[in-house]
Amino acid sequence: MVGAGLIDLVLAPAQEAAGVQAHAFVPFLPSWMILLPFLGFVINGALGYLAPDRRRLVSVVGPGVLGLAFLIAAVNFVLIARVHDAEPVIRSYWTWIEVGQLRVDAALQIDQLAMAMALVVTCVSFIIHVYSIGYMGEDRGYARYFAYLNLFVFFMLVLVLGASFPLMFVGWEGVGLCSYLLIGFWFKQSAKADAGQKAFIVNRIGDFGFLIAMFLMFAYLGTLDFQGVFETAPGALEYGGAAVTLITLFLFLGCTGKSAQIPLYVWLPDAMHGPTPVSALIHAATMVTAGVYLVARAGVLFALAPLSMNVVATVGGVTALFAATIAVQQFDIKRVIAYSTISQLGYMFLAVGVGAYTAGIFHLGTHAFFKALLFLASGAVIHSMHHALEHAGEPAGEDVTQDLRNMGGLKAYMPGTFRTAWVGALALAGVFPLAGFFSKDEIIWSAGARGQTVLWVVAIITALLTAGYITRWLVMAFHGVNRTGDKARKYVHEAGAVMVGALVVLAVGSAVTGWVNIPEALPLLPEFSWLHQFLHPSFEAAEHIIVEHLGEPAHASPIGGGEGLWSVLATAAAVAVIVVVFQALKGKKYLPARESKEPAGVWGLLYHKYYVDELYDLVVVRPFKNLCVFSWRVIDQGLIDGVMVNGVAYTTRFGGWVVSRFQTGYLGTYVLIIVLGVLIILGAVAL
Amino acid sequence: MDISQLVFYLFAGVAVASGVLMITRKNPVYSAMYLVLTLFSVAAIYVLLDAHFLAALQIVIYAGAILVLFLFVIMLLNLGHDFVPDLRGKFWWFVGIGLGLVLFAELFVLARNAPEASGPDVLAPLLRSQGAVGAVAEPLFENYVVAVEVTGVLLLVAMVGAVVIAKRKV
């Protein structure tokens, strides 16, 4: 990269003077990357309790620690990038768990994959923190909000930088906790608190899978450190054997929970009840991609289990298509993006499932930018709608302010948001030369090159659908006639400078991040496939196993044509879909939400999200509820309380009553009993 | 049968008889007097058994001190005059006598089964060389001196306790 090269020049003499050898690099304050957000959490948390009104201090501390963490991450990223094929650096701080054979250190592993993730996480987090200053500025729980957000980044970095599965699990659970806290941030409204619980409970199912996978790993490999596991696994586990397949499938169950894949995706749309920056940060850019990171990190294990790879790729592909179809018929401005996120996560899993780990991580990075951008743009719209309706004295509930049918024509009122939203949408749709074009194209290409013809077709269809629904989203929100209502319309205004500034930064990111990995087929810059080379050390072992057993990927798609041709075709198709949908919907008259009817037929099926929530309610939730009631009434109250606890008590009491009959209180009785006892003993001795 | 055996039987008979009388007298004062008689008889048997010092102690402590204490209490509580007959009913008579007899039978069997006194009389030479008091005193203040001291403390505690309990206004 050009930027990296520049810093390279500046830092190179110093590094050489320090006698740094090839393949080795010295990380720069790696622990501070994690400690800073935690510090922010402590300070903001304390402020939230002690001085909730010190908003200015919170505004400095909250994003400030993230800014510093981002700087450290950037420095480390550059340091590791300028060493060719750098070995991972393990920084062990103390022994965390030592029981029998098990030894887990509180250690950080700094390698290419971790740093790429850390860079994305800290960068997007920092921008969203800044955006939050504007978005949450008037909220009463301002300090609490930033405390949670800082804590989230802390756990996310633990997840990314931890050097062992248990430590990663700490981060994994921690981000789940923060997600729960932030979804239910406005916990006084029961729907939001319920959404938080739903997210937490559904994630729990996935976490169970993660735990089981760790147990199995320990049982078969005797270690849980990344390095230990990945070094011993190829020798200790049979290729395609039951053990490694089970381990990876359970790991993937964890991923489906955390990364909202079929069948555990249902929590993510409901998670949109949280503040919009939270949706952008946690439920689009970072936390939900943890599953992709896990699969990529455990690439060696997955590579050893072709069945699991197929499961991952298939689930990813199906989820991508499934969620994209739902997104077509949603009217909530955030829900469209939420289903889009599920769909894009499906893409990532499709990528790592076919062994294209770099493509998955690449899409993770680009997606973080343009999806955060789209969410924050929605946030700006919602913010504005909320203000307008409130000023006009009309109901300003979530269902009103977030409904696309109540918007329309906002481009005149919010030009900044409108333009950046277009950039994000085009990036998502995969239009050249924005970020999504490169990353999505590589995934589709990898699926085809690995011979997954069906998934390849699914991915292409999904790409077209993506272009379609995001255009619809844009048109409904920003184009056409305004449907907000005459009274409220004059209060609609552009978001504050801080928020628009964050949008612009993200828009730039959405535009350029794709250039770090320009495919060989399109030689636009001298350093093509830079990300591939950068991440090569992290995925070398896994890719080696895949090539050994499955052969090299093909150089043509299933129906012919090279990568260059297909990427041109893809972008052309995307543009075509955008144009068609735009023209079709531009003049369409939508009615405001309260005047319009529910869609019917196929549209209704999509509108109701295939009735999956209802199905889960019927198949899982209700029987489970009944089981719970049964356990409560019959097993707990009846058996445990009644028979066991109270039964023991009653038996003891009855026994006591029987024995107490002898306690007459009369001395004569006692004497008589004593004498009888003595006589019996004496008799036994004497006779 | 020499004279000492005759005397032994005499005092044994008196002891048991006055014991029976003691438990059957309605008036507690009478009971106490019969107890004194029993204790004297036992003291006499001690003499016959060559425990002269103990015989003296028996008279001084039991007959002298403890029984006087009993009588004091009986008089203090004025139980000697308008006493309530405290003997139990028929059922208890049966029980008391029956159990007493069974106990006696069992102890009798035990005594008979006990190994017959074997070896020579160890006490006689001791008494001859050290006298009645010396024979008891020497081991008491040499081997058992700690027990003696502890017993002294026990007596002190009992004395203080008795005073505290009896004086308390209830």
Added chain:
Amino acid sequence: MLFESLVVSAALFAVGVAGVLLRRNAIVMFMCIELMLNAVNLSFVAISRYAGIEGQLFVIFVMTVAAAEAAVGLAIIISIFRHYESVDVRNFRLLRW
């Protein structure tokens, strides 16, 4: 005279037990207990003749304890009498269920 002494001792002890069972007056019951202690003392003395002087030493200790017991016991009886105006053990039934 060992056996005979033991029989006398057994008889006195049995009489004491019967007395405790027959009487309700706390003081008389106390006297019966003294009688039982004496019965035991008698067997100690009888055996000491063949087993050594320790038997007589034990009797001394028993007498001391009996004296202490009598002092405390009678004090308790006085205390009880003050409370109940009676020494009939039927009145003392705080230990009843």
